[in-house]
Amino acid sequence: MIQIEKLRKVYRGRDREVTAVDGVDLTVAEGEVFGVLGRSGAGKSTLLRCVNLLERPDEGRVVIDGRDLLSLRGAELRRARQGIGMIHQHFGLLGSRTVAGNVAFPLEVMGVPRAERARRVAELLDLVGLGDHAKAYPSRISGGQKQRVGIARALAGRPKVLLSDEATSALDPETTASILDLLRDLNRRLGLTILLITHEMDVVKSICDSAAIMRDGRLTESGPVPELLARPDSDLARGLFPLPPADPREGTTLVEVTFVGSVADEPFVSALARKYSLDVNILGGAVETVAGERVGRLQLELPGDPSLNAAQLAFLRESGLTVTVLNPATPEEAR
């Protein structure tokens, strides 16, 4: 649904240049929630703003629903942009208009007749659970309710794609959860494709099917969330399932195991301990449901050097786990 190819955006000031987006390739499948995670300044907002051409990229392609946005002009471009809704961290509501007036605004711009507009606004407010607040002004509603208005307004043009620019960053954890639930619900009910940017790991954990990590204008990793979490070198996995520092003790084997899906339900630690009469020490880790799949990451300490644990490590691998030995390689192994 969204294809971004070799996207590049450079801001040029009088005495310096900032490459905010530096050759990004990204594909978001139809009906997917895709999260781009990164620290402040990583280039996330610029990337998002290039997707609906609020910023014009210097290089690259943005194809949405089969249409190459950079090749469109005038009315055609306006129509294509109606198919892309956007919500913002600070909601961007008009204080002088009621809740209903805010949602009606884009419909007025689109020239939708008054009666149809009223019907559509009522429908949109029901969709976001604000049917009773149509006549309230933004100053009289909570942050979570303001974001619901923002979402209703973004959906006014019946977009297929919703872009979310840190939509929950200004909200408390409980309200964040309710807005994320609403986005997930809209994603499922309307088949809405959502591309969101966030600096919060938890947002990725709770609603994203796929994710990418952005750093210095580039994506350092990208893919379905359960797949990324099962990769031992993934920063997303490290962020969501923090483990103690890799510091093997003399005469032990320190391993990190990651697993996805039904493997998580198997008692592989006790099976390993029983089969080889070992005392397995669990030093850290967690098992959680992420993107609808059971995912886990554990750091285990086995007695004996890695050279003594070859069968034990093979057993873990054969059980479907991804196993990484954290001991430094011995000169023999490195050869």
Ligand SMILES: Nc1ncnc2c1ncn2[C@@H]1O[C@H](COP(=O)(O)OP(=O)(O)OP(=O)(O)O)[C@@H](O)[C@H]1O
């Ligand atoms: N309009 C602009 N003019 C010049 N430089 C800009 C402009 N907008 C962003 N930048 C710079 O581009 C880089 C990426 O900024 P961007 O806002 O896209 O990052 P971000 O990951 O969204 O961070 P934040 O969450 O803080 O907004 C930063 O170095 C920023 O200073």
